[in-house]
Amino acid sequence: MPKNSKGKEIAEIVAGKCIGCQVCLGECKRNAIKMEEGVAKIDPELCTGCGLCVDSCPTDAILFAGPLPKKKAAVEGPSPIGDYKGVAVFIEVQDGRGTEVAWELMGKAGELAGKLGTQVLGFLPGNGVESVAKEAIAYGCDIVYMIDNPVLQTYLSKVYGKALVHLSRQVKPEILLLGATPLGRDVSSVVSTQLQTG
Template sequence: MAKNTKGIEVAEILPDKCIACQICIGECPVGAIELSAEGVAHIDPETCIGCGKCFESCPVDAVRFEKTQKKRLTREERGMPSEGVPGYEGVAVFIEVADGAGAQVSWELVGKARELAETLKTKVMGFLLGYGVEAIARDAVAYGCDVVHVVEDPLLEHYLSGVYGKALSDLCEAVRPEIFLIGATHLGRDLAGIVATRLQTGLTADCTGLAIEEKSRLLLMTRPTFGGNIMATIFCERRRPQMSTVRPMVMKMSEKDSARKGEIHRHDWVPPEGELPVIVDFIRDVQEIGSVDIVRSSALVVAGRGACDPATFPLLEELAELVGGTIACSRPVVEAGLMPYERQVGQTGKTVAPKLYIAIGVSGAIQHLVAIQGAEKIVAINSDPKAPIFRVADVGIVGNYLQIVPELIRQLKVRMGQAK
C-alpha cells in the first residue's frame, strides 16, 4: 500500500478502469483529486489524507485503497457491559434561561432528545436552574419534556459559573441521566466544561449530529475535526452521563404543544460554602447596541474568498436588501479585516438557518457547510464548477459574480416593480 512522505496510507487510481465520472473528485474532502489531460482521475499523494471516500464512492472499482484496520476489541474484551451502563436513565437537556424565557437552542435540543429517547425507549428530562422559572418549566413540558427537574433559588437568578456548576452537577448526581445535552452558547460552553469535570465524564463539544447505537446504547456524537477536513464520531463508553454541546440552529425545534402533560419536580439545593461573587453590573449584549445578529436573519447574502473585495460589498448589500436579509461572510473575509467577526458564518463563526442563503464566492469548506445545514434554500454563485458548495446548493450558478449579481438584482427589481 502506497504511503506519502507523511506516512499516510493513500489511495491510488487504476487508469485502465477509470471512466472519468468525477464522482471521486466531488467526494474528496481535501481536493486531492483532479482529472488529467488524458481524462483519468489523479490523486495527489501529498494532499491525500487517507480517508478512503474515493474508494467507497467509485462505481467501477477504479481506486486501490487497503487501509490497515486496527483490531477492534469486543465490549467483553474491554470489560464493558453489552447494553449501556446500569444505574443511569433518560435523556436530559439543560434549559437555559435567556432574557426571562427559555433559550431557543434548549427547545431545539428537546426536539432532538425526543428522537434519541424514542430509540432508547426512555424519557426526556429538562434540567432548569433559576429563580421565578415556573412559566419556563411549563414551556419545557410543552416543547416535549416528560419531566422537568427544577432547582430554584435567588442565587441562581443570574449566571455565576461556580454556583451554576455546583447546582447542575448536584442535580445530575441526584437524577443520573444517561445522556445530557447542553446548548453551545457562551453560557452553555462555560457550564458544560465545569459539569463534565465535576462528574468526571466525557464531553464532546460543538456537535453537528447525534445518534444512538441501539445495542450498546451509546450516544454517537459527530463533529468536524482536524481543521474541519474530516467528520469524527465520538462516543463515551465508560462514564455517564454522555455529554454533548450543540450549537444553536443545528437541530430542528419541535412544535410547542401547550396541552401536553408532564411532571415538574422541585429539588432542594445546598448553596456552595464560602463567600460568593457579587454582581455589580451587567455588560449589555452587543445586539442591544446596534450590532447585527445574522443568526436571526431570514435571508443572508454571504461573501466568501472569491468575493473578498470591499469595492463590491455595496453590490452585495443591495442584493441583501432586496431579499430582505443581511450581508455576512466566510472566515477569509474576516481574516482579511474586511468584515467583523460577528458577521462570520462557519464552525468558528456562527451557525445559521435562514430561509434563503446566497453564497457568493464561497468555496464550501466542511467548517462552513456544517454551519449552514439548517438553511431552507441555498443559492451558490462561484466561478469554480468544482466548488464543494455546489454539492449542497439547491441552485448553483457557475460564473463571475460581478456579472451574475447585477443581473440578479435587475431581475429582482423587475419582479418587484422597482425597475426604471
C-alpha cells in the same frame, strides 16, 4: 471549630455567606441542617462531623476543620450503566424565557429518548422559572427538575455548575445535552470536570 456535647468537631455555617439555597439540606444524611430565617443552621447534637455538606455549598458558606470524607477509590468504578436513565437537557434561560437552543435540544432529546426507550428530562436552574418549566413540558419534556432560587438569578459558572452536577448525581441521566452557546460551553466545562466525563 464548634464541637457538640460529645466533643466531636462539627461543621459551621458562615451566616453572611449563606444564601439560603438549601442544597446542603439534601446532602446531610442526619438531617442536622435546618433553615432558620432564611439561613442554614446546624444542630450540633445531630451533626456527626462527616463533612458531606461542605462540597455541596455553592457559596462556600460551610466550614469544617476535621478531615473531609474520602472520595471513592477509582478502583470501585462508576455506577453500573443500568443505573442511568433518561436524556436530560440543560434548559438555558435568558430574560425569563427558555432559549431557542434549549427547545432545539429538547427536540433532539426526544429523538434520542425514542430510540433508547426512555424519557426526556429537563434540568432547569434559575430564579422564577416556573413558567419556563411549563414551556418545557409543552416542548416535549416528560419531567422537569427545577432548582428555583434567587442565587441563580444571575449566571455564575460555579453556582450553575454545582446545580447541574447535583441534579445529574441525583437523577442520573444516561445523556446530558447542553447548548453550544457561550453559557452552555462555560457551564459544561464545570459539569464535565465534576462528573469526570468527556
